[in-house]
Amino acid sequence: MRISDLILMGLRNLSRRKARTALTVVGMVIGTISIVVMVSIGIGMNKIFTKSVMENGSMTIISIYKNSYVESEDGNYQSIEQKMDDALVNEISQIDHVDAVTPIYDKYVQLTSGKYQSNMELIAMDCTAMPKFGFPALSEGEYPTPENNEIILIGADAMQDFYYFSGRTPKQKTIELGKDKVSFTFSEYAVNEKKKPVTVNLNNYALFAESEDYRYNYCSYIDLEYFKTLYKKYAATLKAEDRKKALASLESYEEIRINVDNMKNVMDVQKTIEEMGYKCESDMQYLDSMLETSNMLQMVLGAIGLVAMLVSAINIANTMVMSIYERTKEIGIMKVLGCYIRDIKKLFLFESGMIGLIGGTLGMGFSYLASHYINKYGGTLLSSIMPGGGYYTEEGAKFSQIPIWLPLAAMLFAIVVGVVAGYIPARRATKISAIEAMKTDG
């Protein structure tokens, strides 16, 4: 048989039983919609919260804190203190996939600009490592270098919220660096009246551009060595016992921050550090467990879609079996007239594949519609079943996202399901004895 004749005959057979073909196609449409929509919701959810976790931190950073918590055997959390020195920093820098390591001191300093005052977090870290930690771009100035280490990096919003406490209502002001004079002092310990306090003018600075990660917007970064000299000067101005405490606090770093070369390796590096006996944290570990939940959700949703698809596959098989029963006599005639068995098989496979194709195409169209309405009305329901309980979802988030490959894959899948579902009936058709077939009524 010519291919064109085969196609024509197949289409004719499908249109002979319009109602039945239509119903089978509807089944296929529903199957396709459910698979596309379910997968699209899985993809949408994954994207939404990967994005939101991303916005809240850099995925490749691991931190070891001096003060950490461990879960003890009875299930309570216990505070522990981890001593961290240069030897540890060195050891960590040897671990595979570690891109940069820096020890960190973290202090609060008092800012003064004329009568106005404010507070700022001052984070001291190795200036050579600074460019490697995914800081926001600089809108002004440059990174400090070992040669020129007195530059202080200031968060974009750190100069807001200066207050002048006079009378009942404090006055608020935003300082403009370069225009207004600003200085900072350490304020950890009580001021020693006998000595002149250490005051650092913020002349030599660089500014971060506004970042989506709010953590960069309010703090400042300083080179570790410069910080040490400043802090030692500060300690020298303190009373004897405070001085001891202050100098002792420099002996252990408050944090060691590690940048890993790739997101994929974060968990491995974290494991190695924990094997060394240190407790550490990363955003990745949260994302990891959430991704796991999300993947499971995606699988559950996919399974629901698959079940719908399976039902429509059975539906197609049933239609084809019925069709073969009805057409037994015709099959017999075709055989006697010299039709090849393979052509009979092809004819039935074409018909069932066609049901898959039509159903898949329509289903694809309706999926976009369904996806649109889910995004419009399904937000509250879906955010509640999402990992993180909706914490990570924003207004108008797209819960159902259909990447371009999905409808194509679904359509292909629909055709394959159609052909596979039609295969056994088609084989049955070829097994029918021509004589017996012609004796049946039809």
Place this chain on the structure above:
Amino acid sequence: MGENIEKIIEVKNVKKIYHMGHERICALNDVSFHILKGEFCCLLGTSGSGKSTLLNLMAGIEKASGGQIIIKGKNISKMSENNLAKFRQRYLGFVFQSYNLMNSMTAIENVEFPLVFKKVPRKIRRKMARDMLIKVGLGSRLRHKPKEMSGGQQQRVGIARAFVANPQIVFADEPTGNLDTKTTMEVMDLIKGMAKANHQTIVMVTHDPRLASYADKIIHILDGNIQSVEILRDITKPEEQTAASLEDTEEENKKEEKEIVSVQATENDKEMEERI
């Protein structure tokens, strides 16, 4: 000359046994005969004697339990399904008692159906089918479905379908079984006329001795055995020769016509010849 006429069908020691559970039904018991090219052969016997079974075996629709069936020098009992299908396309035509038309198709579509399997291009097969239907007197019923036609008309469509591909052998199982006497005669004349015009071989099953008189040779069957072979007209006889040769030239002309339309079919034929 007489001896030179080809034995187009040879049946040698053919047996057919049906197994029904533990029961064995012997429908054909060691049957041997031959049919010559261009012969009109009639299988005559009472109901249940095994005529249809024998016809189906010869047509390759059923497999023999034993023996050989040789058509055009090829043992069809040993052919694969695929080659059998090709063989049927090329050499065989069928007429059935219950017409066996495709109910969803019009008369012209039914007639062109065997040509679809032969991959004859649409336009050409349409024309062939139309010409054929006009020949059997259904020029005004081209677009009628089987249900919209009388039994006689349906059988004419069946005959048109059997002859449209110009097969060398046409098998007919009680082609007039469902028709009244007048229509029966018309249909019989039609079959015989067509066959003689194209020098085709006819194998017809019937239980009616009156119809058997149309035949050149009658094979009497009883309970799965051949009772006797009766030759009414010896087609090898000289007096027939003149008639036959006249028809030969006529056939030659027709062949030329058909050749144009079946170039592709001929190629298929050659290809098959090599394979078989």
